[in-house]
Amino acid sequence: MTVFIIRRLLQALLVVVLMSVIVFFGVNIVGDPVYMLVSPDADQDDIAAAIARLGLDRPIWEQYLLFLKGALQGDLGNSFIFGEPALQLIMHHMPATMELAFTALMLAIVIGIPLGLYAGLYSESPLSKGIMAGSILGFSLPTFWVGLMLIMLFAVELGWVPATGRGDTATFLGIQSSLFTPDGLSHIFLPALNLALLKISLAIRLTRAGVREALGQDYVKYARAKGLTTRRIIFVHVMKNIMIPVVTVMGLEFGSLIGFSVVTETIFAWPGMGKLLIDAILQLDRPVVVAYLMIIVLFFIVINLIVDILYSLLDPRVRLQDQGA
Amino acid sequence: MTAVLDVSGLKTHFFTHAGVVKAVDGVDFAVSKGEIMGLVGESGSGKSITGFSILGLIDPPGRIVEGAIRFNGEDIANAPEERLQRLRGNRISMIFQDPMMTLNPVLRIDTQMIEAILAHEKIDRKSAWERSRDALGLVGIPSPEERLRAYPHQLSGGMRQRVAIATAFLNKPDLIIADEPTTALDVTIQAQIIHEAQKLTRQTGTAMIWITHDLAVVAGLADKISVMYAGRIVEQGGTDDVIDHPLHPYTVGLLGSVPTANQRGARLFQIEGMTPNMLALPQGCAFGPRCRARTAACATQPAISDVARRRLRCFNPQALAEVQE
Numbered sequence: 004m005t006v007f008i009i010r011r012l013l014q015a016l017l018v019v020v021l022m023s024v025i026v027f028f029g030v031n032i033v034g035d036p037v038y039m040l041v042s043p044d045a046d047q048d049d050i051a052a053a054i055a056r057l058g059l060d061r062p063i064w065e066q067y068l069l070f071l072k073g074a075l076q077g078d079l080g081n082s083f084i085f086g087e088p089a090l091q092l093i094m095h096h097m098p099a100t101m102e103l104a105f106t107a108l109m110l111a112i113v114i115g116i117p118l119g120l121y122a123g124l125y126s127e128s129p130l131s132k133g134i135m136a137g138s139i140l141g142f143s144l145p146t147f148w149v150g151l152m153l154i155m156l157f158a159v160e161l162g163w164v165p166a167t168g169r170g171d172t173a174t175f176l177g178i179q180s181s182l183f184t185p186d187g188l189s190h191i192f193l194p195a196l197n198l199a200l201l202k203i204s205l206a207i208r209l210t211r212a213g214v215r216e217a218l219g220q221d222y223v224k225y226a227r228a229k230g231l232t233t234r235r236i237i238f239v240h241v242m243k244n245i246m247i248p249v250v251t252v253m254g255l256e257f258g259s260l261i262g263f264s265v266v267t268e269t270i271f272a273w274p275g276m277g278k279l280l281i282d283a284i285l286q287l288d289r290p291v292v293v294a295y296l297m298i299i300v301l302f303f304i305v306i307n308l309i310v311d312i313l314y315s316l317l318d319p320r321v322r323l324q325d326q327g328a
Numbered sequence: 329m330t331a332v333l334d335v336s337g338l339k340t341h342f343f344t345h346a347g348v349v350k351a352v353d354g355v356d357f358a359v360s361k362g363e364i365m366g367l368v369g370e371s372g373s374g375k376s377i378t379g380f381s382i383l384g385l386i387d388p389p390g391r392i393v394e395g396a397i398r399f400n401g402e403d404i405a406n407a408p409e410e411r412l413q414r415l416r417g418n419r420i421s422m423i424f425q426d427p428m429m430t431l432n433p434v435l436r437i438d439t440q441m442i443e444a445i446l447a448h449e450k451i452d453r454k455s456a457w458e459r460s461r462d463a464l465g466l467v468g469i470p471s472p473e474e475r476l477r478a479y480p481h482q483l484s485g486g487m488r489q490r491v492a493i494a495t496a497f498l499n500k501p502d503l504i505i506a507d508e509p510t511t512a513l514d515v516t517i518q519a520q521i522i523h524e525a526q527k528l529t530r531q532t533g534t535a536m537i538w539i540t541h542d543l544a545v546v547a548g549l550a551d552k553i554s555v556m557y558a559g560r561i562v563e564q565g566g567t568d569d570v571i572d573h574p575l576h577p578y579t580v581g582l583l584g585s586v587p588t589a590n591q592r593g594a595r596l597f598q599i600e601g602m603t604p605n606m607l608a609l610p611q612g613c614a615f616g617p618r619c620r621a622r623t624a625a626c627a628t629q630p631a632i633s634d635v636a637r638r639r640l641r642c643f644n645p646q647a648l649a650e651v652q653e
């Protein structure tokens with residue numbers, strides 16, 4: 004297990020370095036941020052001074068090495084726009100995104116798995132067919148369009164919940180989150196649902212496929228031959244088997260929820276990292292874009308590692324192989 | 329001796345898109361306390377479906393269309409699910425063919441044994457655990473405490489099948505249906521397992537149906553033999569009678585394909601032709617097209633009748649004169 008984790012960490016390091024190169028050089032190709040920063044009537048000297056101040060006069064490889072040197076000390080550069088350290092800016096917006104992604108993941112699990120279970124157990128019933136049709140819509144409708152529809156329906160027409168922004172926050176167990184206040188919950192409902200839609204569909208399909216496959220397995224017939232109740236067969240024998248792929252995939256999807264939140268946060272004016280990224284891109288705020296992408300890469304790596312460990316805990320067959328390795 | 333199980337006129341058909349598969353089409357037999365019946369036939373002859381019919385484990389598109397399954401005098405053909413569930417694994421146990429597939433891969437052996445007891449009896453887990461441990465000891469598993477903590481993949485095929493046999497005996501059932509339990513194992517293990525199973529049936533007075541395609545296996549194990557072909561019983565009688573003086577050309581063929589010590593080097597006999605297509609059975613005797621003793625009479629379906637201490641479905645019994653001497 005330790006060998007496994009060390010090997011994974013080395014791989015992760017390589018990925019981070021590679022990504023930093025791609026991201027840094029990639030971002031430097033598009034646009035010239037200086038013209039966004041100086042006033043329209045600035046003369047050549049002003050512009051040259053601004054370029055020098057931002058360090059953009061040096062060759063790009065030198066800029067990269069400087070960035071790398073800073074990064075090793077936890078400094079991903081200062082935002083061109085705000086003058087604050089980019090990392091600090093992102094950390095400041097991270098809790099909002101995290102609570103949004105977390106809520107979406109929970110929604111996907113508590114809505115998607117039971118629906119998938121039902122659709123798998125009673126695959127011929129009209130309700131199951133409805134669920135499956137719904138999941139196709141969830142996959143194919145664009146997030147931004149669904150987001151607008153949700154706002155129209157729940158916020159504008161029905162007026163049940165607010166359309167934009169993050170509500171009041173409260174601190175519980177040292178975590179400050181809008182999940183702990185009624186106002187916060189009413190604000191997070193729509194964006195979380197919007198973000199979850201794709202994952203609900205995914206959870207439905209995964210669970211249904213797993214259930215259908217498990218029901219045909221000999222171990223289910225054997226469990227029936229032992230006279231076990233249907234409830235025990237489904238919730239112990241079948242669920243324990245299908246939770247392995249479902250947990251794995253849903254865990255891996257957490258990273259993509261954070262990534263996808265860019266669209267949702269923009270529509271619902273949710274003050275998270277995604278919104279920050281979009282603003283940074285529009286203003287060519289390179290350090291923030293680079294820092295954001297680096298953080299996301301780290302996220303994916305950490306999530307993959309956690310999921311791998313979780314997977315080996317859930318599946319006894321994987322556990323054994325690890326002991327041998 | 330009163331029959332524990334008395335099956336009469338059992339028909340189990342599958343209503344598929346391609347047509348009706350008459351997997352079991354008029355089967356009669358009875359098994360008494362402590363008696364072992366071998367149910368023999370080629371692949372696809374309907375042996376497993378006969379076993380599953382008794383347990384009420386036939387899933388759509390299949391169903392029991394006719395016949396009675398009297399278990400301790402009570403007809404359980406198409407009995408309500410709750411009644412069947414109370415019988416399964418409790419009064420009637422089943423051992424499946426492939427020990428690799430029947431134990432649930434993600435549940436420990438103790439879980440899978442204890443649940444078989446607790447499904448039918450209100451006792452505490454500890455007593456259930458102790459009974460499971462003792463049962464493992466009875467089937468010759470060394471250090472049963474340790475095995476109970478194992479997952480199925482940590483045991484060999486032979487060990488797993490012993491676990492299945494121990495599980496089958498846990499609730500001291502009146503009847504055990506063993507569906508080719510040794511086919512997937514190598515010959516030495518096979519012999520050991522047959523020995524254990526035989527010993528346990530003798531000790532407990534459990535009736536047993538041992539399903540196999542291999543007459544040699546049941547020759548030393550069963551008290552009587554039913555030979556099945558295309559959903560029907562074609563010959564049924566005491567083991568010695570059937571083995572030493574087979575009357576049905578199909579039984580003769582099956583016996584001819586069993587290797588014996590005194591015909592070493594000789595070519596094994598093989599029944600000509602292929603197993604029949606269950607959707608397009610020939611008119612008359614289903615074995616007719618492959619039969620060496622076929623006559624004009626075989627164009628009509630032979631009825632089952634009593635001949636020389638057994639039941640036989642054939643117009644041209646082999647070596648009948650010899651038996652009647």
Ligand SMILES: Nc1ncnc2c1ncn2[C@@H]1O[C@H](COP(=O)(O)OP(=O)(O)OP(=O)(O)O)[C@@H](O)[C@H]1O
Nearest residue numbers: 342344349351370371372373374375376377378606
């Ligand atoms: N679900 C099903 N739908 C349609 N036909 C089926 C179904 N299950 C079984 N059958 C048919 O029933 C017949 C008998 O099958 P069964 O499993 O009883 O054979 P078997 O004698 O146990 O053979 P084997 O030695 O291969 O286990 C086969 O022809 C099979 O194709």
Ligand SMILES: [Mg+2]
Nearest residue numbers: 375376377507
């Ligand atoms: Mg079979």
